[in-house]
Amino acid sequence: MNAALCLALAFSSDGTATCRPCHAAIVDAYLKTGMGRSVERRAVPDGTFYHRLSNRHYRLRGATLRRHQVDGEGKEVNIVEKSIDLIIGSGNHAETLVHRTPQGRLLEMPISRYRTYYAMSPGYDRPDHPDFRREINENCLFCHSASIDPAPIDCGRCHGDASAHRNKPGRGNILNPARLSTQRQLEICLQCHLETASRGIPDSLRKPGRAVFSYRPGEPLGNYKAYFDRAGDPAPRFEVNHAGYRLLNSECFRKSEATMTCVTCHDPHTARARNACAGCHASAHARQTGDCAGCHMPKRRTEDAIHVTMTDHWIQRQPSYSEPRFEDHRPYTGDIVPFFWAGGSEMLKLANALLSADRQRTSEAFRALPPTPQNLASLGEALAREGKRAQAKRVLSQVLKADRTSPVALNAMAVMHATEGQLDQALRLLHLSRQANPDHPLTWVNLGVTWEAKGDPGRASEAYREAIRHQPDFAEARHRLSALLARTAPR
Numbered sequence: 173m174n175a176a177l178c179l180a181l182a183f184s185s186d187g188t189a190t191c192r193p194c195h196a197a198i199v200d201a202y203l204k205t206g207m208g209r210s211v212e213r214r215a216v217p218d219g220t221f222y223h224r225l226s227n228r229h230y231r232l233r234g235a236t237l238r239r240h241q242v243d244g245e246g247k248e249v250n251i252v253e254k255s256i257d258l259i260i261g262s263g264n265h266a267e268t269l270v271h272r273t274p275q276g277r278l279l280e281m282p283i284s285r286y287r288t289y290y291a292m293s294p295g296y297d298r299p300d301h302p303d304f305r306r307e308i309n310e311n312c313l314f315c316h317s318a319s320i321d322p323a324p325i326d327c328g329r330c331h332g333d334a335s336a337h338r339n340k341p342g343r344g345n346i347l348n349p350a351r352l353s354t355q356r357q358l359e360i361c362l363q364c365h366l367e368t369a370s371r372g373i374p375d376s377l378r379k380p381g382r383a384v385f386s387y388r389p390g391e392p393l394g395n396y397k398a399y400f401d402r403a404g405d406p407a408p409r410f411e412v413n414h415a416g417y418r419l420l421n422s423e424c425f426r427k428s429e430a431t432m433t434c435v436t437c438h439d440p441h442t443a444r445a446r447n448a449c450a451g452c453h454a455s456a457h458a459r460q461t462g463d464c465a466g467c468h469m470p471k472r473r474t475e476d477a478i479h480v481t482m483t484d485h486w487i488q489r490q491p492s493y494s495e496p497r498f499e500d501h502r503p504y505t506g507d508i509v510p511f512f513w514a515g516g517s518e519m520l521k522l523a524n525a526l527l528s529a530d531r532q533r534t535s536e537a538f539r540a541l542p543p544t545p546q547n548l549a550s551l552g553e554a555l556a557r558e559g560k561r562a563q564a565k566r567v568l569s570q571v572l573k574a575d576r577t578s579p580v581a582l583n584a585m586a587v588m589h590a591t592e593g594q595l596d597q598a599l600r601l602l603h604l605s606r607q608a609n610p611d612h613p614l615t616w617v618n619l620g621v622t623w624e625a626k627g628d629p630g631r632a633s634e635a636y637r638e639a640i641r642h643q644p645d646f647a648e649a650r651h652r653l654s655a656l657l658a659r660t661a662p663r
């Protein structure tokens with residue numbers, strides 16, 4: 173089966189189509205929502221964008237994104253061009269362009285479309301952004317896709333397994349959230365809509381032993397994930413995915429004795445909000461117009477993606493705030509505290525260890541996390557940095573058994589071999605990494621270092637240049653290249 177066909181099949185996720193014969197009105201309404209179009213293969217218009225902070229030019233044409241810089245002589249350099257294979261985001265607010273590598277990895281692209289124009293993707297508006305290197309990981313997909321194969325969020329994410337119901341259509345053999353406690357109902361939405369902070373801290377951690385798509389609607393959310401927040405007053409922060417977080421902080425929610433859910437105001441199938449305030453505030457401003465939300469839930473610009481505005485779900489008497497003009501990239505240095513379902517001191521210890529720069533604590537933390545290839549690769553890397561080579565090698569071999577092309581594992585292994593003088597071993601691993609991930613800058617730098625050690629400055633400088641082409645701000649690559657050129661220049 174060829175790649176294009178695989179992609180097409182992944183998209184015909186039977187999530188909504190199988191329900192249509194009997195629930196046509198619900199399906200048709202749902203497909204118009206953002207959730208019903210959360211991941212798609214759709215065309216985006218041509219355009220250009222220049223990013224001053226990182227001095228990069230981007231050009232979209234057809235289904236490709238091209239990036240270049242201009243050198244002192246006005247020549248285009250550091251050109252990279254990649255196909256756009258997927259879009260994450262319905263476009264109600266934003267569309268993130270995604271590239272699928274020949275090996276099937278999904279990479280977030282540096283620019284996104286904000287309804288009518290292109291600008292940097294959220295988190296990329298800085299001089300040292302990750303350009304084409306940020307992997308769309310399983311966590312993104314958990315919130316944006318019906319399954320690990322990218323497909324729009326479907327009925328099953330809120331109604332669970334429908335096989336019994338399809339065999340014998342009727343009531344009672346499929347989860348109807350209306351029959352759950354309000355707490356369990358709320359958690360169905362919060363599985364994706366609760367994010368305390370989009371960056372700076374591990375805002376949530378899956379419980380050990382839980383696979384990413386293992387949450388089932390109706391299950392206590394705390395069994396699946398532990399949540400954390402920054403210590404201190406949450407009021408000043410407002411982010412893209414903050415509906416759940418801000419609502420849980422509201423007096424309306426906290427004082428309404430577990431009667432308020434998202435569905436109090438939102439129809440789950442059209443996603444539209446109705447004015448439900450009067451149900452609880454019969455006498456408030458009786459003579460006001462109907463637009464309670466206009467004053468008490470204003471739309472505001474978000475801090476983590478300054479090109480979008482969202483509805484603030486922290487319902488306040490007199491909301492006041494300042495508009496963020498820039499994305500804030502300062503690292504968070506305060507404490508982290510449990511939020512709602514923290515799940516014991518072990519999980520908090522883990523979250524704190526991940527935040528710390530302490531090598532030993534970090535590797536202990538990764539050891540306690542679910543053993544996904546990603547977590548194991550990070551564990552192996554941390555052990556290698558700690559100097560625990562034998563352990564590191566054991567873990568990294570395990571990663572490579574599951575994911576032969578993991579650039580993290582291949583590079584960490586190669587560096588260990590190289591520092592032990594086994595240069596040919598190191599080169600073999602780096603070639604594997606290069607074949608599978610030809611645009612991974614660290615692989616090129618490690619290749620350069622190894623070629624230098626083998627006494628081949630020609631190949632080494634080519635490798636450094638390739639690293640710089642992919643990552644023009646890679647200081648280590650530039651530094652090594654200029655040192656090499658200085659050493660080998662004819663006197």
Ligand code: HEC
Binds near residue numbers: 346347
């Ligand atoms: C062959 C027809 C048919 C198909 C296909 C079908 N349903 Fe139903 N569904 C029904 C009938 C009939 C009812 C009962 C309606 C009633 O009593 O008002 C129902 C009820 C439901 C209920 C409410 C259950 C309850 O206990 O309250 C849900 C939720 C539901 N369907 C979801 C789905 C989903 C999701 C799909 C697709 C995966 C689906 N249905 C496919 C016929 C179907």
Ligand code: HEC
Binds near residue numbers: 208314316362
């Ligand atoms: C599987 C994850 C997931 C679940 C479960 C989920 N949402 Fe969403 N929701 C999203 C994502 C992702 C978006 C943004 C989609 C986009 O526009 O690309 C979204 C968008 C929305 C929107 C914006 C309007 C629109 O057209 O989509 C509303 C309102 C919403 N969700 C409400 C809810 C409610 C209420 C529930 C629970 C009944 C819920 N969501 C459950 C992931 C989820």
Ligand code: HEC
Binds near residue numbers: 206261267311312413
């Ligand atoms: C914890 C769940 C979660 C994770 C993880 C997550 N998102 Fe989202 N994202 C959401 C929800 C929910 C929304 C809708 C927020 C709203 O409308 O209030 C959203 C909104 C978006 C939007 C705007 C969609 C629109 O037009 O409204 C884009 C684009 C997006 N996310 C991309 C990403 C990418 C790329 C990643 C991974 C790097 C990611 N998200 C990770 C839950 C998540």
Ligand code: HEC
Binds near residue numbers: 348
């Ligand atoms: C974002 C979460 C979410 C998604 C996605 C979703 N539903 Fe629902 N559905 C709900 C909730 C919540 C209820 C209960 C609503 C209530 O409290 O009245 C519900 C109720 C229902 C009912 C029972 C309605 C009734 O009047 O008895 C049916 C049928 C149904 N959904 C079908 C579907 C089908 C078909 C899909 C896919 C197209 C779907 N749902 C997608 C959340 C969702």
Ligand code: HEC
Binds near residue numbers: 425453489
């Ligand atoms: C499920 C019931 C419920 C709903 C729905 C609800 N509220 Fe409330 N709200 C409450 C409760 C309970 C309080 C706390 C009242 C008190 O302290 O006397 C509250 C408090 C408030 C406050 C005061 C907040 C503060 O910090 O002092 C405002 C303003 C408010 N609500 C506005 C709204 C608006 C506007 C809506 C609709 C968008 C709404 N509420 C929907 C239950 C609700």
Ligand code: HEC
Binds near residue numbers: 415437482
């Ligand atoms: C008290 C009423 C109320 C409750 C409860 C509520 N919402 Fe909303 N929500 C709104 C209003 C009002 C809007 C703005 C609708 C519009 O502009 O058309 C909105 C918009 C949204 C949007 C669209 C994106 C944005 O930020 O503008 C998302 C996503 C959303 N809500 C998710 C949720 C989730 C998830 C929950 C439960 C955790 C929830 N809402 C609970 C009233 C509510």
Ligand code: HEC
Binds near residue numbers: 456457463468490
């Ligand atoms: C024009 C802006 C505006 C609109 C529209 C508005 N409010 Fe208010 N509301 C306010 C302000 C301002 C306060 C704060 C009054 C104070 O602190 O003394 C307030 C206070 C409140 C409170 C706090 C308790 C109280 O009664 O003082 C509630 C509850 C409330 N509003 C609910 C609502 C509801 C429900 C609606 C829609 C029917 C609504 N508001 C529409 C501006 C508005």
